[in-house]
Amino acid sequence: MNKSMLSASLVALALAAPLANAFEAGDILLRAGAITVNPEADSSSVKVDQGPLAGADLGGKATMSSDTQLGLNFAYMLTNHLGIELLAATPFEHDVKLKGTALSAANGKLGTLKHLPPTLSLVYYPLDPKSAFQPYVGGGINYTYIYDEHVGSQAQSAGFSNFKAENSWGLAWQVGADYMLTDNIMINAQVRYIDIDTRATVENNSIAPGTRARVDVDVDPFIYMVGLGYKF
Template identity: 50%
Template sequence: MRTPIAVFATAALSLALSQAAMAYQEGDFIVRAGAATVDPNEDSSNVKAGGADTGWTAGVDSNTQLGLTGTYMITDHIGIGLLAATPFEHTLDLKNSPDNGSLADIKHLPPTLTVQYYFNDTKANLQPYVGAGVNYTTFFDEKFTSKHKSQGYNSLELEDSWGIAFEAGIDYQLTDNLLVNASVWYIDIDTEANFKVGNTKAKVDVELDPWVYMVGLGYKF
């Protein structure tokens, strides 16, 4: 018959082995998927048309898509992270003009590469982390609304952007492989929108500088 001490020792050893099995360590891959929201903290210059200042400004709304992240642990505490997503879709608004409201629809992809630091002991189920790195955002499929097309707006193009990015997140391992994740990024995204009204060239500088929020599930292998 097993003594209480032996039972306790066996349970403690089992718990320790279970915790060790759930460790983050060098060589691990962690993939995560979930809902990602891009919430622009935008600012813009005044729209210039034919070199003249119109006094109009631009704004951008939020959008939620499928977010995907991956991490490769190069040491027990340091990882290389990549943020990807299905294309985000935004409405570009015109402000302070006779035609206030939706100006155009745009799409973008913001792949972001970061170096991450995981704070806790490698055996901990709870793994908070921070990261910093670089973002590249490419804009495409820019289309004016039918209203503005009928008013002669055409040839819309947004320049791609390079900028710095910061992130913070937390993983909680439910099993040896399955985890839940919550994370946030601040990304420096600046672009110049060029278009025409009839044959008159126009442009506006837009700082999107969004907060990106993501909640999802992950898998470690």
Template identity: 60%
Template sequence: MRKTLFTASVLALALAAPLAQAHQAGDVILRAGAITVDPREDSSDIYVGALNTSVPGTKATLDSNTQLGLNFAYMVTDKVGIELLAATPFSHDVGVAGMPGPFASLNGKLGELKHLPPTLSVVYYPLDTRSAFQPYVGAGINYTWFFDDKLTSEAEGKGFSGLDMKDSWGFAAQVGMDYMLTDNIMVNAQVRYIDIDTTGTTNYGGAKVKVDVDVDPMVYMVGLGYKF
């Protein structure tokens, strides 16, 4: 009889545990982890002022980068929250590809840039608030600030000078999930799409070189969270 009562008590506690782990209105959630920005860039043909034309088949390239990601969320209701995405500065190599014939030597790494992509979103948790597993969807607005744009010494040696990337405003969407390990600690994973459109300019041979780039990265983050 005692064994039966003990077993029943353990099962009752196990079933009741998720009830204490749900997100609730007024909760503040801090998440931190590894975040990767993976550009899916699509650029216009590169305009070369020295030729007074855009060169067909040319494009700008950007590589991926991983940094420390931070999320700050406030639950307005049990199911709706406001979330801010932040991170340490991302660093990307900027390249040129597709330059033909006598300009083929210009292909390759052109320079480097850094950016910060603060993103403010509204998130919605569709499942019962008693569940320890909490998937969510979100949408919001992103501002991407490009800074510390600079050419490589090799690019400068080829006749380039100066590098500038235009800041961007755009739409952002995400899906993610929290799984509560305790009343306060959670595992988090999330995937985002961010609309980032920029224009890059430099100079070659004393004339402007310009390219429009739809960066449009997929952003992946995994980490831990703490609920206050």
């Protein structure tokens, strides 16, 4: 075989190889990579809901920082085009800040919280299951478990304590794509939008005994993940 024929054969094999990389019913997909939660927080104003100042509107807004952790996806192919998927991750940690309130001591970093966002989705792959490139769309349900809330040192010095935030149920949507590098190994990229709503409360007995303020926050983050996967 001369060099031109050999080159043509190698090109043909390279083009044909992806056709063997099928997603089929019964396949198990495991993906892992860097996942970033970027809150698009929109909150109510801060209001006093307990104590002698109950009903007072302090104005302002709450914001939350982004965080990047290890993300994990577990998927099971129900058919050649339809799968069920669970999103998991190591705990995310966010700074919670208040700005623009009438109480100047409240403005700035209030504290931190952690959360876990397990999300169960139904995912649809529209292309030929033998294609190496597999875009997909999905939708499902999210439960956000919030824990380990802490008041920051500056807020503590201003008299704030007992920072709490409620857990959340909400809908989740995603788009993504896999590209098969071999019969089993893939690269993956995905973007999600999750409806997360929480109510945060914090106490301040230095203002008046029994004083508690609350703020309702639509966290509603966009979530980005890139990583590698393996098909079993």
